[in-house]
Amino acid sequence: MGFLRTALKVMPPSAFRGFPRIPTAKIRAFSSVLSPPSKAVVYEQHGSPDQVTRVVNLSPVELKERDVCVKMLAAPINPSDINRIEGVYPVRPPVPAVGGYEGVGEVYAVGSAVRNLSIGDWVIPSPPSFGTWQNYIVKEESVWHKVIKDVPMEYAATVTVNPLTSLRLLEDFVKFNPGDAVVQNGATSIVGQCIIQLAKVQGIRSINIIRDRVGSEDVKEKLKSLGADVVFTESQLQVKNLKGLLDDIPEPLLGFNCVGGDAASVVLKFLRQGGTMVTYGGMAKKPVTMSTSSFIFKDLALRGFWLQKWMRTDKAQECRAMIDFLLGLMRDGKLKYEMQLVPFEEFGLALDRALGKLGSHPKQVLKF
């Protein structure tokens, strides 16, 4: 509590998102429900997350009549969360801020005018917003979306950032016919794994490219068990006739790139006349390069996708229906990926793993 008082001195109340609001006399007149004390991962300046974040105690917040107090259950550490803290993301959250962007919680208390949520409901912020790395969040009813409870909490916690990206990548760029194919690099990423499974559900075939590494045969089998039609390592694709590798799979009309450099060029090579490649990540930190003749004579198009921008459009309701669709697939076992739950108390460990300081780990999901 002592820390918080100090911290609050430097934080104008307007800068807080998901932070306790300071009760005013007016609000007191309408409500007397208080949120429990809470811990939160806060950063007061941008920088390396292991340097600038710390866990602070937040004092109770008084609920306004339309507010809902949510006890967080789980929230992931996504790469974009790290970029936001570093300040390298195009949207620079005003500091001080609470970390985290998506997650799931349970309704703990409701204001007197809340009609559509009840204590015990599972909810996610939708569209997602800053500040899910804390025990209790008080926000207006309208920002919360009630979700089904018959999926593991880590799936509800992670349904937006990665699976929804995969769904939009498949939906927003071309119109598929049955039996059409897509090609992607970075197929082992969670977005990549979701693309494989969502394509399968829609009857779309997938051509998947992975890095050469020890154990790539096991990775291939794993992706095939998810529904991948074919999986190639990059070195397998250093041939002249890529078509010859496809057997009965048609040349894809749509490709996805989350790597850049040569790995993007391979995706382009697979595409058929008039195809589109969508870039949604750049793991290799190399640009995308394409020849003039591919633009003119092969009529290929290059596009980009960013979920956060997409959600700024007037698609909030549509977005919630998609979330429900994805959670239904998760419940039915048709959409899965690996995660590692870590108690919130061990945030530092989870963060070090997410930062890659401790070797390779599955996605880290904080459990509150």
Place this chain on the structure above:
Amino acid sequence: MGFLRTALKVMPPSAFRGFPRIPTAKIRAFSSVLSPPSKAVVYEQHGSPDQVTRVVNLSPVELKERDVCVKMLAAPINPSDINRIEGVYPVRPPVPAVGGYEGVGEVYAVGSAVRNLSIGDWVIPSPPSFGTWQNYIVKEESVWHKVIKDVPMEYAATVTVNPLTSLRLLEDFVKFNPGDAVVQNGATSIVGQCIIQLAKVQGIRSINIIRDRVGSEDVKEKLKSLGADVVFTESQLQVKNLKGLLDDIPEPLLGFNCVGGDAASVVLKFLRQGGTMVTYGGMAKKPVTMSTSSFIFKDLALRGFWLQKWMRTDKAQECRAMIDFLLGLMRDGKLKYEMQLVPFEEFGLALDRALGKLGSHPKQVLKF
């Protein structure tokens, strides 16, 4: 005539487009109109145009009832004509073939069932087709489009390949609002000059990039006299704040690239959030490169345009209306560019100039 007989031996009649058809008994029964003897620039194999082309005499052709015999007046030597002869164009015309793809001619004779064209009309092949480098062409009425006669013949001869490309580039990719801007490199090309003038007609402002060279100030003035709002040499753009150079011109939503490499990157830098760059040429023979963040966060899209593919769509009629629109602008002095008329007899000289063997020359247009 001796040559032609020899040549014909190696050319199956089905391979000829715009070549004299060998009269058959059936056709004789319907018509007795013959085309005059003609000279044509023919190539029997792909290769360097100054090596593989020669002028041959073609014997008269008997007109079928729907045929029109056109006496060619003028036809340009376009870079794509050279590429077709070289065999490096994606559409490889079957050889032997007559060179040339667009041009204008005067109706010389008509078959008995021709209804909409009369002797003396000016016509262009629309959509264009192979074989305009010859004195007389006999083709069905339907392939010819009657054009106005109050423009210089060299404009009617060149209206399709370059000006129509410029028009489609401005029409097919984004929806403009009044006062919007476009940016282009290679602004001195004929397509570039037409973009400047067509943008002006539509109230769209143009940002133009030219190479650094001796006399670039004169080039700037020339482009400004056509309607260019601003003209920069590439070296002028090696600054951090491109916006600062634009004064009151808004950041462009659409860019055109006919160069590649760094010159394409500069176009991308000018574009505003959500903008599109269309590649329609690659004079520098270097690919286009774009960063991951430009795809994701700046939401830039890269596309290509090829007129020949566009004309393969069901737009032939629409295309003729556009040609008429462009010719109207030419008549009114709102669309102009430099050309050099060369007598057909001096085809070799015109070709050498078009191949760049004799320094810099305006577009070469054969005058028959």
